[in-house]
Amino acid sequence: MKTIKNSKRIFLDYASITPVDSEVEKEMVRVQKKFWANPSSLHKEGEEAKNILEDARVRIARILHCRASEIFFTSGGTESLNIAILGISQGVTFDSEVPKVTPWETPHIITSTIEHPAVLEPIKFLLKEKRAEVSFVSPNEEGIINPESIKKELKKNTVLVAIQHSNNEIGTIQPIRKISNIIEQSPTPTPLPKVEGARHKPHLLVDASQSVCYEDVSIERLGADMLVLDGIKMYGPRGAGILVVKHGITMAPIVFGGGQEGGLRSGTENVAAAAGLAKALEIAVQKREKESKRLTTLRYYAIKKILTTFPNTSLNGSLENRLPNNINICFSVLDSEFTVIKLDTLGFAVSAASACHTLSLENSSYVINALDPSNSSGQVSNCGSSSLRFTLGRDTKKQDIDKLIKTLKMIV
Amino acid sequence: MKTIKNSKRIFLDYASITPVDSEVEKEMVRVQKKFWANPSSLHKEGEEAKNILEDARVRIARILHCRASEIFFTSGGTESLNIAILGISQGVTFDSEVPKVTPWETPHIITSTIEHPAVLEPIKFLLKEKRAEVSFVSPNEEGIINPESIKKELKKNTVLVAIQHSNNEIGTIQPIRKISNIIEQSPTPTPLPKVEGARHKPHLLVDASQSVCYEDVSIERLGADMLVLDGIKMYGPRGAGILVVKHGITMAPIVFGGGQEGGLRSGTENVAAAAGLAKALEIAVQKREKESKRLTTLRYYAIKKILTTFPNTSLNGSLENRLPNNINICFSVLDSEFTVIKLDTLGFAVSAASACHTLSLENSSYVINALDPSNSSGQVSNCGSSSLRFTLGRDTKKQDIDKLIKTLKMIV
Numbered sequence: 166m167k168t169i170k171n172s173k174r175i176f177l178d179y180a181s182i183t184p185v186d187s188e189v190e191k192e193m194v195r196v197q198k199k200f201w202a203n204p205s206s207l208h209k210e211g212e213e214a215k216n217i218l219e220d221a222r223v224r225i226a227r228i229l230h231c232r233a234s235e236i237f238f239t240s241g242g243t244e245s246l247n248i249a250i251l252g253i254s255q256g257v258t259f260d261s262e263v264p265k266v267t268p269w270e271t272p273h274i275i276t277s278t279i280e281h282p283a284v285l286e287p288i289k290f291l292l293k294e295k296r297a298e299v300s301f302v303s304p305n306e307e308g309i310i311n312p313e314s315i316k317k318e319l320k321k322n323t324v325l326v327a328i329q330h331s332n333n334e335i336g337t338i339q340p341i342r343k344i345s346n347i348i349e350q351s352p353t354p355t356p357l358p359k360v361e362g363a364r365h366k367p368h369l370l371v372d373a374s375q376s377v378c379y380e381d382v383s384i385e386r387l388g389a390d391m392l393v394l395d396g397i398k399m400y401g402p403r404g405a406g407i408l409v410v411k412h413g414i415t416m417a418p419i420v421f422g423g424g425q426e427g428g429l430r431s432g433t434e435n436v437a438a439a440a441g442l443a444k445a446l447e448i449a450v451q452k453r454e455k456e457s458k459r460l461t462t463l464r465y466y467a468i469k470k471i472l473t474t475f476p477n478t479s480l481n482g483s484l485e486n487r488l489p490n491n492i493n494i495c496f497s498v499l500d501s502e503f504t505v506i507k508l509d510t511l512g513f514a515v516s517a518a519s520a521c522h523t524l525s526l527e528n529s530s531y532v533i534n535a536l537d538p539s540n541s542s543g544q545v546s547n548c549g550s551s552s553l554r555f556t557l558g559r560d561t562k563k564q565d566i567d568k569l570i571k572t573l574k575m576i577v
Numbered sequence: 578m579k580t581i582k583n584s585k586r587i588f589l590d591y592a593s594i595t596p597v598d599s600e601v602e603k604e605m606v607r608v609q610k611k612f613w614a615n616p617s618s619l620h621k622e623g624e625e626a627k628n629i630l631e632d633a634r635v636r637i638a639r640i641l642h643c644r645a646s647e648i649f650f651t652s653g654g655t656e657s658l659n660i661a662i663l664g665i666s667q668g669v670t671f672d673s674e675v676p677k678v679t680p681w682e683t684p685h686i687i688t689s690t691i692e693h694p695a696v697l698e699p700i701k702f703l704l705k706e707k708r709a710e711v712s713f714v715s716p717n718e719e720g721i722i723n724p725e726s727i728k729k730e731l732k733k734n735t736v737l738v739a740i741q742h743s744n745n746e747i748g749t750i751q752p753i754r755k756i757s758n759i760i761e762q763s764p765t766p767t768p769l770p771k772v773e774g775a776r777h778k779p780h781l782l783v784d785a786s787q788s789v790c791y792e793d794v795s796i797e798r799l800g801a802d803m804l805v806l807d808g809i810k811m812y813g814p815r816g817a818g819i820l821v822v823k824h825g826i827t828m829a830p831i832v833f834g835g836g837q838e839g840g841l842r843s844g845t846e847n848v849a850a851a852a853g854l855a856k857a858l859e860i861a862v863q864k865r866e867k868e869s870k871r872l873t874t875l876r877y878y879a880i881k882k883i884l885t886t887f888p889n890t891s892l893n894g895s896l897e898n899r900l901p902n903n904i905n906i907c908f909s910v911l912d913s914e915f916t917v918i919k920l921d922t923l924g925f926a927v928s929a930a931s932a933c934h935t936l937s938l939e940n941s942s943y944v945i946n947a948l949d950p951s952n953s954s955g956q957v958s959n960c961g962s963s964s965l966r967f968t969l970g971r972d973t974k975k976q977d978i979d980k981l982i983k984t985l986k987m988i989v
């Protein structure tokens with residue numbers, strides 16, 4: 166154990182956060198030094214800052230196959246998702262010039278039971294406040310949402326379908342394109358009051374934060390109406406997110422002020438963060454193919470090795486439809502929180518579930534519980550509280566996996 | 578004109594934004610490199626990031642004379658003000674365990690007509706949605722709010738009094754302590770339903786963003802219940818703000834998710850920005866006395882020189898109760914937007930009104946219009962569209978003012 170303790174720590178929690186790429190850091194420092202002015206100012210300094218901001222928007226739009234004016238900068242994935250969910254459910258425009266659009270008394274939302282808390286919590290809020298009806302769709306045992314189950318829930322007052330591109334805990338990739346097609350083909354619901362450009366179908370919101378380093382998540386390819394990315398999940402800036410909203414979607418802001426970002430997100434723009442997001446996204450795309458291949462191989466290797474080394478283990482979520490960097494194993498008898506801490510003292514940063522629910526008092530994963538077939542059969546399994554998530558990143562090497570397994574042998 | 582064109586540009590728009598202090602930048606880069614993990618993670622990397630975050634909170638609390646647990650990190654001043662205004666007006670707690678506290682059908686808010694758009698716009702939203710009654714208090718000719726005018730408006734359903742510490746356009750400093758005393762002494766309104774720690778009086782929200790580099794804005798000194806600061810106004814990080822909420826105040830979040838920041842502000846914390854805010858605030862306090870003296874002298878010099886050099890000019894706002902760095906002059910006949918652009922081509926970054934209303938189509942300052950006595954007398958003055966704001970900063974020197982006046986002579 167001495168050798169492990171003295172060696173460099175091994176970080177296997179890249180799904181919770183990624184370090185800032187050194188190129189991104191350098192670009193942000195450069196922009197911050199040179200273009201520090203307020204982009205809303207009329208003078209040269211303001212205009213130069215504005216140019217950097219708009220250049221970032223154009224570069225991001227190019228990658229996501231949308232218009233620059235459809236890109237909105239926010240303070241992160243959580244804010245992006247909240248703007249999308251609360252903004253569209255409100256169904257009103259802030260501008261008093263435009264007629265208030267409330268197509269139905271209560272809007273209807275379809276989402277899955279394994280979404281990130283940044284999706285589930287604003288939806289639960291709307292539900293509690295009786296401002297929305299909600300259908301929660303369950304995944305199958307492999308953690309995949311069946312597009313047909315979405316089809317069944319579509320109603321004439323459905324305004325929003327919110328499905329993540331991939332799950333933050335178990336890494337399963339959802340059939341977004343198929344879901345999009347189903348929504349497109351659904352019978353046109355009662356048309357909205359006629360507002361120029363308004364779309365007469367439920368809007369598909371896709372959180373692609375976890376996927377962007379491994380999958381092409383362009384709006385066009387996915388057939389999404391709204392897309393969310395987060396700087397922290399793509400080796401980019403902290404406190405910085407992207408929300409894509411396709412033209413013609415009517416939504417209300419949730420924060421009010423100077424009217425920046427087309428009125429949808431008031432507050433002085435973080436120019437360096439926008440430049441950092443563009444840079445991080447460009448690097449992610451550039452590395453995507455090679456990294457996906459490399460980590461997929463490593464992931465298969467690790468999963469096979471763990472499942473064969475340890476008895477009574479199983480993989481949480483699909484083996485095939487899965488992010489290249491996600492390994493989530495149920496160890497049956499082990500207490501996940503204890504093991505995370507134990508592994509930590511032995512030099513490994515891993516996770517039990519996700520770092521994203523600090524409010525949750527339960528020591529069990531709602532995602533893993535949602536896919537447990539025993540939940541319905543009455544038989545009790547404890548995968549929800551005895552699973553470990555290992556998520557790989559740009560610095561992960563094969564020997565890290567070997568060291569992990571060696572160390573796990575000492576604990577399990 | 579050639580000499581001016583070739584010389585270094587002179588930035589006199591520090592009220593719109595300040596550059597990032599080099600010490601702050603250095604600190605943020607250091608933290609970002611070393612403590613990049615997710616502070617909600619259980620492992621060593623997460624814990625170390627959490628420690629930096631909490632250390633920043635403690636350091637800020639020490640300066641603002643409040644408890645660390647009363648400090649909330651946000652994405653900026655606009656978000657902080659929105660959380661305070663929308664959160665308190667909702668009057669409910671998100672936690673379903675706590676009884677819903679809706680003391681009166683419609684809460685009442687008192688604010689002034691010269692607040693920042695980040696205060697006025699969320700309030701107008703509540704008004705439009707019939708979720709609040711609002712009293713707008715006007716300042717006197719000098720841009721000062723009379724505490725007695727607040728007293729007159731206090732009602733039994735008043736939940737919030739939102740008054741800025743100093744105005745972003747004309748720099749006038751409001752008598753916050755006196756306003757606080759009046760609220761304290763006001764007859765206790767109908768008590769709230771008994772919730773442990775709930776305060777039975779209207780809450781005073783103070784935006785001190787523009788003041789913090791020049792004035793002691795501690796919660797204790799001001800007698801405020803909620804306080805807002807913004808990184809961009811204190812040579813600090815972008816996309817980073819502070820909201821202080823005193824214990825015992827019940828409020829609902831406006832963004833939902835992982836429950837970070839005590840549930841009030843979900844979203845992965847920006848650790849480097851928090852460290853940057855603490856550093857920026859410490860530097861601001863350390864430089865405060867000396868910079869205030871230096872800039873006050875410079876301000877008096879500039880105001881006197883401008884008023885004596887140019888006929889038909891007047892100072893907007895009080896000469897005495899004014900931020901050391903704010904000079905706002907009405908030039909009577911000049912078109913402010915044209916002059917800003919003209920000065921820009923001659924090497925000066927100045928502002929007509931504020932950079933903070935990009936939505937506003939009017940080329941006139943609502944702040945300056947609000948103090949114009951001719952508005953009520955029926956006589957028309959055009960100070961709203963013919964005023965210039967020069968705001969000084971750490972790099973401003975006497976010769977900058979002299980050059981400005983020399984250049985203004987060529988234009989006016």
